[in-house]
Amino acid sequence: MTGTTGASGTTGQGQSRRGFLTYLVAAPTLALVTRAGADALAPQSAHAAIPTLPAIADLVDLGDIFILAGAPTSALLLLTVEADGTIRFRLPREEVGQGLTTAVAMLVAEELDAPLAAVRVELDDARPELLFNQLTGSSNAIRSLYGPVRQCAATARARLVAAAAHRWNTPAAGLTTANGAVRAPDGRTLGYGALAAAAADPGLIVLGAAPKPAARQTLIGTPTGRIDARAMVTGKQQYTLDLDVPGAKPCVLRRPPTLGGSVRSVANLAAVKAMPGVLDVVTVATGVAVVAETFGQAIDAKAALQVTWGPGPADALSDDQVRAKLRTANPVPLLPPLLTPYVDGEFDFAFVSHAPMETNSAVADVREDRAEIWSGLKSPIVARETIAAELGLPLDKVTVHVVQAGGSFGRRLFFDAALEAARVSKACRRPVRLMWTRVDDTRHGRMRPATHHRIRATYALGEVLSFEHRVAAVETDFRHGLGEIITATAASLPLGIGNATLAQTLFLTTVKSPYNFGLTTQLLTEVPTGVPTGSWRSVYSANTRGAEEIMVDELAARLGKDPYAFRRSFLKRADQRAVLDKAATEGQWGRTLPAGCAQGIAFHEEYKSRTACLVEIDTRDPQHVRVTKAVIAVDVGRPVNPRGLEAQMIGGLTDAISTTLRAGLHLDKGLPLEGSYSQFHWALQRDTPPDVRVFVLPATGEEPGGAGELGVPAAVGAIANAYARATGTKPRSFPLDFDVDFTPYPR
Numbered sequence: 001m002t003g004t005t006g007a008s009g010t011t012g013q014g015q016s017r018r019g020f021l022t023y024l025v026a027a028p029t030l031a032l033v034t035r036a037g038a039d040a041l042a043p044q045s046a047h048a049a050i051p052t053l054p055a056i057a058d059l060v061d062l063g064d065i066f067i068l069a070g071a072p073t074s075a076l077l078l079l080t081v082e083a084d085g086t087i088r089f090r091l092p093r094e095e096v097g098q099g100l101t102t103a104v105a106m107l108v109a110e111e112l113d114a115p116l117a118a119v120r121v122e123l124d125d126a127r128p129e130l131l132f133n134q135l136t137g138s139s140n141a142i143r144s145l146y147g148p149v150r151q152c153a154a155t156a157r158a159r160l161v162a163a164a165a166h167r168w169n170t171p172a173a174g175l176t177t178a179n180g181a182v183r184a185p186d187g188r189t190l191g192y193g194a195l196a197a198a199a200a201d202p203g204l205i206v207l208g209a210a211p212k213p214a215a216r217q218t219l220i221g222t223p224t225g226r227i228d229a230r231a232m233v234t235g236k237q238q239y240t241l242d243l244d245v246p247g248a249k250p251c252v253l254r255r256p257p258t259l260g261g262s263v264r265s266v267a268n269l270a271a272v273k274a275m276p277g278v279l280d281v282v283t284v285a286t287g288v289a290v291v292a293e294t295f296g297q298a299i300d301a302k303a304a305l306q307v308t309w310g311p312g313p314a315d316a317l318s319d320d321q322v323r324a325k326l327r328t329a330n331p332v333p334l335l336p337p338l339l340t341p342y343v344d345g346e347f348d349f350a351f352v353s354h355a356p357m358e359t360n361s362a363v364a365d366v367r368e369d370r371a372e373i374w375s376g377l378k379s380p381i382v383a384r385e386t387i388a389a390e391l392g393l394p395l396d397k398v399t400v401h402v403v404q405a406g407g408s409f410g411r412r413l414f415f416d417a418a419l420e421a422a423r424v425s426k427a428c429r430r431p432v433r434l435m436w437t438r439v440d441d442t443r444h445g446r447m448r449p450a451t452h453h454r455i456r457a458t459y460a461l462g463e464v465l466s467f468e469h470r471v472a473a474v475e476t477d478f479r480h481g482l483g484e485i486i487t488a489t490a491a492s493l494p495l496g497i498g499n500a501t502l503a504q505t506l507f508l509t510t511v512k513s514p515y516n517f518g519l520t521t522q523l524l525t526e527v528p529t530g531v532p533t534g535s536w537r538s539v540y541s542a543n544t545r546g547a548e549e550i551m552v553d554e555l556a557a558r559l560g561k562d563p564y565a566f567r568r569s570f571l572k573r574a575d576q577r578a579v580l581d582k583a584a585t586e587g588q589w590g591r592t593l594p595a596g597c598a599q600g601i602a603f604h605e606e607y608k609s610r611t612a613c614l615v616e617i618d619t620r621d622p623q624h625v626r627v628t629k630a631v632i633a634v635d636v637g638r639p640v641n642p643r644g645l646e647a648q649m650i651g652g653l654t655d656a657i658s659t660t661l662r663a664g665l666h667l668d669k670g671l672p673l674e675g676s677y678s679q680f681h682w683a684l685q686r687d688t689p690p691d692v693r694v695f696v697l698p699a700t701g702e703e704p705g706g707a708g709e710l711g712v713p714a715a716v717g718a719i720a721n722a723y724a725r726a727t728g729t730k731p732r733s734f735p736l737d738f739d740v741d742f743t744p745y746p747r
Helices: 031-041 062-073 100-112 141-168 192-199 229-234 269-273 295-304 319-329 380-391 416-428 438-444 485-491 494-508 541-558 563-570 574-586 642-661 711-727
Strands: 019-022 078-082 087-091 119-123 176-178 181-183 189-191 249-254 263-266 278-284 287-292 307-309 342-349 361-366 371-375 398-402 432-435 451-460 463-474 519-527 597-606 609-618 626-635 691-696
Touching: 062 141, 062 494, 078 141, 078 192, 087 100, 087 141, 100 119, 100 141, 141 176, 141 181, 141 192, 181 192, 189 192, 249 295, 249 416, 263 278, 263 287, 269 278, 269 295, 278 295, 278 416, 287 295, 287 416, 287 432, 319 451, 319 463, 319 519, 342 541, 361 416, 371 380, 371 416, 380 398, 380 416, 380 485, 416 432, 451 541, 463 541, 485 494, 494 519, 541 563, 541 597, 541 642, 541 711, 563 574, 563 597, 574 597, 574 609, 574 626, 574 691, 597 711, 609 711, 626 642, 626 711, 642 691, 642 711
Parallel strands: 087 119, 249 432, 371 398, 463 519, 626 691
Antiparallel strands: 019 078, 078 087, 176 181, 181 189, 249 287, 263 307, 278 287, 342 451, 361 371, 361 432, 451 463, 597 609, 609 626
């Protein structure tokens, strides 16, 4: 039923009466690296600041690296047009609420001149042949897919036009497309569905296909509602545990009282196996698994287990020890030249849970000769490869389905639940439906590492002479590599060498200062602790740039400058200043507020995008400090879906409100105290600003920059700066309100 074609659309195999399939050999978007370097090295606009040399992230950022790594396989996209006109696109990425499926559907509909409602974007299974091209992270999905998806759809459109031209015996050049149909100059039309089979003919002569120039785009750049919104709000959206997998039984785990602890023995195994509904009780590497007829029965049986536990790698570790380790590991900034004034600052950020609404979960059906797994996965290739090795099965006998997930924020780069479910299914010889409880997810999930920051800035005669930033962080686990087994194995080299290399690479290719602050250095030191960690939205930038934006305010105060004007005079480029100006103007920077209330402003640039955030805060009730207003300006080069971008920025703002004011994890003797949303104080509806405005700047480039992580760092800085101005303090430890105001669950 299918045919294949190259970029020219002139070769292929097979044919279908229902539709056609096309493989694209697209031109990869490699030009980004070269252009980025040119941008960074371009002459600076004239002003009095002392220029800062480009950082590595100015020349090549992490997104560039992912695009380069994925370029050889970026053409392996799959698009079909069916006989009823439905257009299906298989997306080799994960949708976790970021709106990616909608943005990709817009790209397809734009190039095909088809109604958006006719496009179905479906998540692809793990495809090891894609190598580095099926990892969802680093704000890279739209950046890496923008060219290849449009080229794929443009090729499909060219074949449909060629099929119509052949049927009408008329030159293809005279035909046009609109609303899912090909049109002739004399008014005749043919729907795409009616042309699908003919378009799959491998002998069809097809004109060259190229994506539309930006000037002809009509859907891209238009605010568009999510294509999956109705399914989500009506409960029709299928998540992992909603899937109807025959025979899959509910499963939960009893987990150790400290992180990474092991099972030594189970004293009452027979009694628990005899409890109502219990089907299996098996021990795996991460705990004791109970499989039952219902989740309620499984949870009851789990609670009844009497387990003797072995130690974990961080049993004695609490927050005080972590902070002491980080401060000891963090080198002191260089001594300033004699008589040169300087500003110092030290900052601490606590561990933070990813806390997605949908907890870790997976369905696994492992048999003697094959296995099938379903889970929300951002690194499905390495998940499949690891599970196959763990089960002792050939790779082609393991199928891993990627399921839309309810949030991630970096958490689902790791496939802990999928691997765990596979182990349990193999041990009990039945399909299982594994769910991490909320307590499991909060206590035993991966965390954003705690960090400690030392910053020193020197100045003289109104200029900033140097800006040194030393970051000490609990080691971030990057052992998922670039999403496949080779780099994952390299990251797992003994003594943490491989992981440390990845950490330094990621830090240097994401963190940079946007200011002309003279000699600027940003250095990372990581400390292994045995605490399970993982990338958290904006990874190093949220804390690193957040702390820097606080120091920028303190520098401005030392120099007697207004924070907004100070930033404006030291930003490197006009496009940066345009974003800052927009936030300041729309937010009425400098307006008078009551005592205890204040404004804060900050700027951030990352992944070829930039944003500024202005907030107003009310601290008059110390028990309920609240951000009352937020104004965000954002420039992503070329916005695909401004409405989705607005949602991304509001999400980043919410993350920043949460982690700056109240949300963090207390590590106590090897286990977080927090075990639920009532204890891990994520921002609630009452904590969200009643007045939020996001201004998406018109396109300033030909291609989109990254947006998924962009919204956090500037908001962290703006909130902290507003708090400082409202209270007359210098915030140094985050979250600001971090009391243990709850009774922890038993271990």
